[in-house]
Amino acid sequence: MASCIDNAYRPLVAGLDVHDAYAGGDPNNTDKTTTAHIFLDTSGDNCYNKSGTEMRRICVDMDEVMADALGEHLLRYNKHFGEKITLKDLQGKWLWDVVSTDRHAVLDAYLRSEDFFEVLAVMPESQRVLHRLQMNYEVFIATAAMEVPTSFQAKYRWLAKHFPFIPASHIVYCGDKSILRADYLIDDNPRQLRRFKGEGILYNAPHNAGVKGYKRVNDWLEVEQLFLS
Ligand SMILES: [Mg+2]
Structure with missing residues (x-):
């Protein structure tokens, strides 16, 4: 060969x-x-x-998989309204489900603020494991950035800062991820996995607690074990 x-x-x-x-x-x-x-x-x-060796293709979601967007969203909401919502309160629910509708505009405004997607914490071990994955798989980052079009530049800066080894050509801003052609998609959102043609890997998040039907990974160590052991 x-x-x-x-x-x-x-x-x-x-x-x-x-x-x-x-x-x-x-x-x-x-x-x-x-x-x-x-x-x-x-x-x-x-x-x-x-x-x-032939490399299979993996697409990886950003928010809640590589980036702790929920953590930042909760932090801003709790600070703003003096609340104490925790991850435990969100089992099986989105933040939007537990916050009253009259506050949804504020929740939305956090996401649209200039710096939101740039300050997100990196999911533990994701940098090391993605770097290893890249040696054995063709890795693409696929984010449904169209859901928050104002996030494009901040997301790009965040990736460049924390994942400089991922080339721009392997970053995909999309909406419906059924457009992707890959062997695997690692994503926390079952809506995105449902119509994906390859194998969907569900990355554990509070909102998907009750979801069945996909291989589930709880963290990046489990991703490593699944793809590299
Ligand atoms: Mg996500």
Whole structure:
């Protein structure tokens, strides 16, 4: 297989040594052949790692999977209204379900504020595991950013800051994730998994507590175990 790579495979610029592309290297550098860790076959359809093993494609959601958006949302709400809603109060519910409708506009305004998506905490171990995943899978970040169109730039800055090894070409801003073509989608939202054509992996979150029918992962250590052990 290695000889196939030498002869017939060409480097996929977006998936090359990401440090070279995004952490101080020259993004215009076209001499990627020595640092590439993803290769395309001549059809352009299939990706392989350096040892010639075909790489399957994983899409990963951002909010509640990589980024603790709920934590920030709760923090702002509790501070603003002097409340003490906890994650335990949200089992099987969205924050919107426990907050009275007359306060929904404020909940919405937090999401639309300039800095909301930029200050989110990173889910523990997600950076290390995603970096490892990237060596063995073709990893795309797929966020339903269209739900909050004002979030585009803050989300991009957050990814660049915390996940500089993910190239911009592998970040997908979308709405309905059934448009994605991948083998796996890791997402906390069952609505997004329902119409996804590959295998949906449900990332545990308070709101999806009662959801059945998907493989569930509780944290990034379980993602690592599922895909890399
Ligand atoms: Mg999500």
